[in-house]
Structure formats: structure tokens, C-alpha cells
Amino acid sequence: MSLESATIKKIARLARIGLDEAAVTRLQAELNGIVGWVEQLNEVDVSGLAPLASVSGTTLHLRADVVNDGGDREAVLANAPGREGPFFAVPKVVE
Amino acid sequence: MLTDLSIAGAAEGLRRREFSAVELVDAHLDGIEALNGRLNAYITVVADQARAAARQADGALAGGDVPVLTGIPLAIKDLFCTQGVRTTAASRILGNFIPPYESTVTANLLREGAVFLGKVNLDEFAMGSSNATSAFGPVVSPWTRGDGASLVPGGSSGGSAAAVAAGLAMGATGTDTGGSIRQPAAFTGIAGIKPTYGRCSRWGTIAFASSLDQAGPLARSVEDCAILLGAMAGYDPKDSTSADRAVPDYRSACTRSLRGVRIGIPKEYRPEGLSPEIEAMWESGIAWLREAGCEIVDVSLPHTKYGLATYYIVAPAEASSNLARYDGVRFGERVAGATLDELYENTRAAGFGAEVQRRVLIGTYVLSSGYYDAYYLRAQKVRALILRDFTEAFEKVDALLTPTAPSAAFALGEKMDDPVQMYLNDIFTVPASMAGVPAMSVPAAVDAKGLPLGLQVIGRPWDEEGVLAVSAAIERAAGFAARPTLRAGVGA
Numbered sequence: 001m002s003l004e005s006a007t008i009k010k011i012a013r014l015a016r017i018g019l020d021e022a023a024v025t026r027l028q029a030e031l032n033g034i035v036g037w038v039e040q041l042n043e044v045d046v047s048g049l050a051p052l053a054s055v056s057g058t059t060l061h062l063r064a065d066v067v068n069d070g071g072d073r074e075a076v077l078a079n080a081p082g083r084e085g086p087f088f089a090v091p092k093v094v095e
Numbered sequence: 096m097l098t099d100l101s102i103a104g105a106a107e108g109l110r111r112r113e114f115s116a117v118e119l120v121d122a123h124l125d126g127i128e129a130l131n132g133r134l135n136a137y138i139t140v141v142a143d144q145a146r147a148a149a150r151q152a153d154g155a156l157a158g159g160d161v162p163v164l165t166g167i168p169l170a171i172k173d174l175f176c177t178q179g180v181r182t183t184a185a186s187r188i189l190g191n192f193i194p195p196y197e198s199t200v201t202a203n204l205l206r207e208g209a210v211f212l213g214k215v216n217l218d219e220f221a222m223g224s225s226n227a228t229s230a231f232g233p234v235v236s237p238w239t240r241g242d243g244a245s246l247v248p249g250g251s252s253g254g255s256a257a258a259v260a261a262g263l264a265m266g267a268t269g270t271d272t273g274g275s276i277r278q279p280a281a282f283t284g285i286a287g288i289k290p291t292y293g294r295c296s297r298w299g300t301i302a303f304a305s306s307l308d309q310a311g312p313l314a315r316s317v318e319d320c321a322i323l324l325g326a327m328a329g330y331d332p333k334d335s336t337s338a339d340r341a342v343p344d345y346r347s348a349c350t351r352s353l354r355g356v357r358i359g360i361p362k363e364y365r366p367e368g369l370s371p372e373i374e375a376m377w378e379s380g381i382a383w384l385r386e387a388g389c390e391i392v393d394v395s396l397p398h399t400k401y402g403l404a405t406y407y408i409v410a411p412a413e414a415s416s417n418l419a420r421y422d423g424v425r426f427g428e429r430v431a432g433a434t435l436d437e438l439y440e441n442t443r444a445a446g447f448g449a450e451v452q453r454r455v456l457i458g459t460y461v462l463s464s465g466y467y468d469a470y471y472l473r474a475q476k477v478r479a480l481i482l483r484d485f486t487e488a489f490e491k492v493d494a495l496l497t498p499t500a501p502s503a504a505f506a507l508g509e510k511m512d513d514p515v516q517m518y519l520n521d522i523f524t525v526p527a528s529m530a531g532v533p534a535m536s537v538p539a540a541v542d543a544k545g546l547p548l549g550l551q552v553i554g555r556p557w558d559e560e561g562v563l564a565v566s567a568a569i570e571r572a573a574g575f576a577a578r579p580t581l582r583a584g585v586g587a
Contacts (some may be wrong), residue, residue, distance in 0.1 A: 003460070014461040015520030016422070017417060017452055026458060030473065034457055036469070037515050038404040042478050042558060051475030052482060054306050054554075055531030056293045056336040075195040079426035088424050095437050 003032050096123040098583035101563045102167055102319040103346075105265060109156055109166045114286050116152035116166030120145050120210055123168045126263045126583025127256060127333030129211065130237075133581065136248075136257040138173050138231050139181055140213035143495035148153045148210040164326055165208030170264035172255050173214035174221055175201045175310075175343040176299040180211075184301045185219045185229035188421045188446025190424065190428040198299025199328075199331045201267060205324040212264055216254030221275055221303045224520040226253025227511060228450040236504055237579035239542040242505035249279030249520075255313050262583035266314035266323050270300060272307045273406050273544065274524025277536035280313050281499035281549025284538045286320050286566065286579055287313040292531030292556050293338035294324075294457075304413035307427045307528050313389045315565040317537060321345035324559065338384075340557065348560035350566040354388035354481035356565065359492035363399035364523055366501075373498045373548060376540040380496055380550045383567065383572035393493050396484040401477050402526040403518055408461050408474035414451075415458025421446060440465075453514060473481040478529050494565050499536040499549035523551060537566040538575040547577060 008028050012019045019027065073086055082089040097119050100108065108114055122494050126144050131137050141375055145168065152166035176182050176194035205211075218228040225247040226234040234253040236246040237260050244394045248257040251270030256279035259267050262336030269276040271289035280287030288311045294311040302308060315485070360381060365374070423429035423442030430445045432438035447455065461470035488495065501522055510516045527534040533556070536549040549569040550569055554562035 002376065007460075008456070011459045011463060012462060015455050016419075016439040016443055017447065017455065018437075022377040023561050027453065030453055031457060031460070033513065033515055034407065034453070035460070037476075038408055041401060041404050041473055041477055043397070043471075044401055044480065046473055046476035046480070049476040049479050051472050053475060054336065054481040055482060056306075056338070060335055061332060061339065064455070072195075076425075078195060079192055081423060081427065081429035084255075090424055091432065091435050091438055 003028060003035060096468055098126050098585050099317050100265070101264050102314060104324055105167060105423065106163065112156070115155065115216070116149040117146065117308040119278065120149035120168045123212055123263060123583065126261070130261055130263060130461045130583065131156065132269070133235050134236060134237060134257050134261060135232050136215055136254040136261070136263055136465065137170070137213045138183055138185065138216050138254070141211060142181055142325050145210050145212050152208060152210060156558060158587045162206065162208040163322060164204060164209060167208070167265055168210045168212050169204065169213040170255055170258040170267040171201055171211050172215060172217055172252055172268050172270060173586060174217060174270055174301045177201055177211070178302065179212065181469065182214065182215065182301070183231070185217045185231055186446065186448070186451065187230045188427050188442070192426050196299060198560050199296035199298065199333060200327045202325050203329060204268070209326070215258050215267060218251035218253065219395055220301065220414070221251040221270055221452050222414070222450050222454055223250040224274065224278055224517055225511070226250040227447055227507060230448055233507055238504060238546055239580045240546055246295045246504040246506055247282065249282035251275040252279050255456070256280055256285060256287070259315060260285050260579050261581055266312055266486060268318055268327065269310055269313050270310050270312060271528065271556045272303050272410060273292070274521040275532060276311045277315060277519060277549070277551060278500050279523045281547065282504040282534040284547030285313055285315050286317050286535065286537050286570070287311065287323060288320050288559065288562065289528070289533065290324060290328060290534045290536040290559050293336050294328045294559065296329070296377055297333040298331055298333040302417040304410040305417060306552045307410060308414060309502065311501065317563055317570045318346060318349045319561050320535070321349050331360035345559060345563055348563045352388065353384065353564060353568050356389045356494065357392050357492040358384050359392050359394035359398045359488050359495045361394050361399065361488070361495055361497060363396050364497040370502060372440055373501065376548050376550065379556060380539055380569055383569055384496065387568045394488045394492055394495070394507045396488055396526065398480045398484050402481055402529055405474045405477045405481065405529060406441060406521070406525045407457070407518060408470050410472050411454040411458035412462050413458070415462065417453045418451070418455055481526055482530045485532055490570050493555070494561050495553040497551045497553065499551040501524060503544070503546035503548055527553045532556050533562050535562045535566045537569050539569060540575070543579050
């Protein structure tokens with residue numbers, strides 16, 4: 001399957017990566033190369049197989065339902081590229 | 096020279112007060128000062144902090160009983176969050192990110208007395224096999240092949256490997272998602288082990304592909320790797336995939352007898368056109384293990400050839416999800432935009448390099464509506480077959496022996512036009528990652544150009560001891576003594 005430039009733009013939009021036309025053209029060639037290559041998996045018979053999401057096989061531990069961290073506002077905000085008082089600042093979202 | 100010592104040897108020398116931790120750390124800082132401009136192994140050097148930690152170590156050593164790594168200078172891959180020290184993942188997007196916490200793996204090393212020299216370079220977000228995708232510039236291997244070309248140290252733990260090989264650290268942390276410890280170890284003539292998935296906590300390690308990422312050590316000997324892994328490993332309630340298992344005495348495994356151990360030789364790791372030098376090294380490895388008392392058994396891992404394609408769906412899919420957090424709002428770089436979406440798009444376009452963008456886009460594509468079943472779900476099913484291959488092989492044998500990489504280190508610029516060509520570097524390392532089993536690279540030979548080649552030992556889940564035992568036997572038999580052209584105190 002070949003990716004159209006419209007598809008590249010759509011996935012770039014989903015991934016929130018801004019691309020100019022030159023980048024779209026370059027990525028179209030690169031991604032088609034990669035996608036064409038991974039399509040070799042179509043020759044594998046996977047019928048009846050369960051997808052493997054994790055090899056860890058560990059059972060999840062339970063812990064007491066108590067607060068064990070937090071209340072450290074300044075540490076959380078210390079790396080913010082934009083802040084106003086005790087808040088992260090972003091461009092206006094709601095008119 | 097102090098920078099040539101093993102960790103085991105240096106720990107002994109420190110205990111006997113033959114030299115101080117301050118002297119040991121200073122020798123490494125001098126090496127960094129002399130060579131880092133050429134190797135670009137370190138992104139951040141914390142000289143003052145290291146000297147202060149060394150003075151503290153000397154105090155502890157004077158007092159008697161000390162933890163195993165007291166005063167041992169290490170390099171930390173810049174993917175592990177270190178409290179108060181800038182952590183970059185070799186990406187522009189993290190900007191001047193200063194973690195307010197310490198990763199579990201580095202906290203464990205500090206608990207054992209280690210001294211951190213600084214944060215070492217890597218492929219951006221650990222995505223690469225050459226260390227050429229770093230936003231802080233490529234790492235240059237301390238090895239040369241006589242034609243004047245700058246060679247890659249491998250990746251993604253390229254800074255870790257170059258620093259250890261050149262004597263700019265006694266050992267280093269790495270992470271391995273598809274070969275990122277083993278391939279650079281092979282390229283730089285050192286040892287490196289990726290333990291079983293779940294052996295080391297992932298907490299505080301910047302995530303690439305969470306179902307594959309595992310931390311492990313790189314060092315100049317198998318025993319040194321065993322010492323470091325023993326310190327790094329252990330159950331951590333902060334990582335739900337961390338295994339609640341006792342950490343064995345890895346160091347003692349290195350001297351174990353191999354009599355009667357069955358070693359599998361998978362025929363699929365001998366693809367058409369495999370270099371004769373790699374093939375010869377592999378044959379030597381087989382002979383050494385036979386002499387050590389092992390039984391050599393031919394085995395088949397029939398889905399090996401699909402490992403890479405599976406990896407290049409699963410890993411980007413997980414990466415696209417993990418890297419969604421870099422939005423220019425809570426930490427890291429921000430590029431302004433008129434709307435919030437524009438801010439995201441501008442920030443991520445400027446902050447992520449080309450390879451990271453490619454992988455995030457591939458991952459987004461294979462997870463997107465209409466393609467999820469055809470790509471992602473199918474890849475997860477093939478992953479089940481790859482795991483089954485290993486499970487069946489380990490019914491017949493105790494460990495597997497393969498080459499680590501299909502070639503020696505290549506030059507900067509080679510293999511860099513076509514992403515798929517670069518991905519083929521990981522052909523022998525990716526399957527063990529997909530199956531989550533432990534695997535180690537140990538230096539075994541040099542090629543005709545004098546460049547190191549590594550053998551890979553793959554073990555059963557949780558059997559790092561078996562992997563270390565086989566690797567140590569190879570190390571003893573190989574007698575690998577070659578050192579890189581550029582190293583601390585030499586060639587500076």
C-alpha cells in the first residue's frame with residue numbers, strides 16, 4: 001500500500017508535528033520505503049494467534065489506596081516553559 | 096594507568112588504599128578533558144559533583160566496610176533522569192530539562208557508592224544504531240581503521256560505549272530496546288548485557304518503546320558488567336513491569352563451569368552474504384565453548400527474519416504514544432503558536448529530529464483507524480511467534496550463540512541515506528528484545544582492519560547468570576586485548 005501525500009498530512013496532524021510541503025514530499029518517500037518493507041509480515045500465517053503486547057508475565061502488585069506522593073507544586077512547575085502564578089500557561093483555548 | 100583498571104580491580108585498589116577515589120575520578124576527568132572534544136561522548140560533565148562524591152567515597156573507604164561500587168566513576172546514558180542534573184535524551188525538545196527526581200537504576204547505583212562523571216550521548220530518544228541522530232552531534236568511535244574516516248560507535252548507547260572503550264569511565268549505564276547496548280558494545284570492543292525484560296526498573300528512564308526498553312550495563316569485562324548489573328537490578332514498586340525476584344550473585348556466575356551446558360547455534364543467523372570474518376569469529380566462539388565442555392546443538396528460530404519488520408511496527412507504535420507527552424507545555428522547549436494546536440505542531444516540528452519524526456509518524460500510521468489490524472495487531476501476532484521460537488529452542492538448549500552485528504563499525508555518513516539499511520544493523524539483536532530474554536555482547540575478535548567484532552549470548556528468561564557464565568568463558572578463550580586508538584592517557 002502506498003501512502004499519499006494527503007495521508008502523510010493526516011498522520012502528521014494526528015501526531016501534532018507541523019510539516020511543510022518539502023517535508024511531506026521527503027517523508028512520503030521515506031515512509032513508503034519503510035511501510036513497503038514491513039509488509040513482508042503479510043506472508044506470515046498468524047491465524048489463531050493471540051497478539052503479544054507484553055512479555056513481562058508479572059502479575060500486578062496491589063498497594064494500599066493511600067496518597068504516597070504529590071503536594072510539590074514548585075517542583076512540578078520548575079521546568080515549565082510558560083507559567084502564570086501556580087499554573088501552566090498556554091495560548092487561549094476557549095473564546 | 097588508573098583509567099585502564101577494571102571495576103573489580105579498582106574496587107580492590109581503593110579498599111587497599113593504593114590510590115584514592117579522588118585520584119581515580121580525577122584521572123577520568125582528565126581523560127574526558129583531553130578527549131571529549133574529539134569523541135563527543137559526554138553531553139554533560141559534572142566534574143565538581145564527581146569530585147565531591149569521590150571525597151565522600153574516600154571518607155567512607157577510610158571507615159571500613161563500604162558498598163561494592165564505592166568510588167567507582169561511571170557514565171550515565173542521558174536517558175536516565177538524574178535529580179538536579181540536566182537530562183536531554185539527546186533531543187532539542189527537552190531543552191534545559193532538570194529532573195526533580197532520580198531514576199531507580201541510577202538511585203540504585205548511587206546507593207552502592209558509584210560516582211557519576213556525567214551524562215553521555217545517545218541517538219535521540221535512543222532511536223538509532225549509529226549515534227548519528229543526537230541533537231548534540233554524533234559520537235565518534237575511539238577506534239580507527241586506518242583510512243582517516245570517523246567511525247560510529249554504534250547506537251543508541253554510543254556515548255556509553257565510546258566513553259567506556261576510551262577509558263573515560265569505568266562502566267556506563269545503557270538502555271536496549273532492539274540492540275542499543277549490545278551493538279555499540281560490539282562496535283567498540285567492550286561487553287554489554289541487556290537483562291531480561293523486567294529485571295531493571297524503567298522508572299525515571301525516558302521511555303522509547305515500553306514493552307521492549309531495558310536498562311543494562313556496558314563495561315570492559317564480563318565480570319564488571321556482572322557487578323554493575325547486580326547493583327542496577329531489583330524490584331521496584333514504581334514500575335508495574337518490574338519483576339519481584341531476588342537478584343542473584345551475578346559475579347560468581349562468571350566463574351561457573353560450563354561442562355554439559357548445551358549451546359544452540361541458530362541457523363537463521365547465517366543469512367546469505369554474511370561476512371566471512373563474522374562467520375569465522377562465530378566458528379571460533381563455537382570451538383571455544385566446545386573446549387570449555389559445552390555441547391553444541393543446531394537449532395532453528397524460524398521467524399528470525401521477521402524480527403526487524405515486527406520491531407519497526409511495535410517500537411514506533413509505542414514511541415508515538417510515549418512521545419505524545421512532549422507538547423511544549425509542562426517542560427522542555429516551546430515554540431510559540433497562535434493556537435494551542437499550532438504551539439504543539441511548531442514545538443514538535445522544531446524539537447524532534449528527522450529520525451524521531453519518522454518513527455512517530457510511522458507509529459501514528461500503524462495505530463490509526465483502518466490500519467491498526469493490518470499492521471500493529473499483525474505485528475503483535477508475529478511477535479508471539481518470535482517468542483515461541485525462543486521458548487521452543489530453550490527446551491533443547493541452555494543458551495544461544497550468534498554474532499552481535501552483521502558488520503564491524505561503519506563510518507559516519509555510511510548507511511545514512513536509507514533508513515531501512517540502517518535498521519538492518521539490528522538484525523541479530525532485535526529478536527531477543529522482542530522475546531524479552533537476556534542477551535549479552537562480548538568482544539571476540541578484530542577484523543582485517545583492526546576493528547572489534549562481538550559475539551552475542553542469548554539466555555532463558557531470568558537466566559542472566561547463564562548468559563554471564565557463557566560470555567565469561569568466551570572472554571577467557573578469546574583473550575581479546577585490542578584497545579582503541581584514542582583512549583585516556585594515549586593519543587590525546
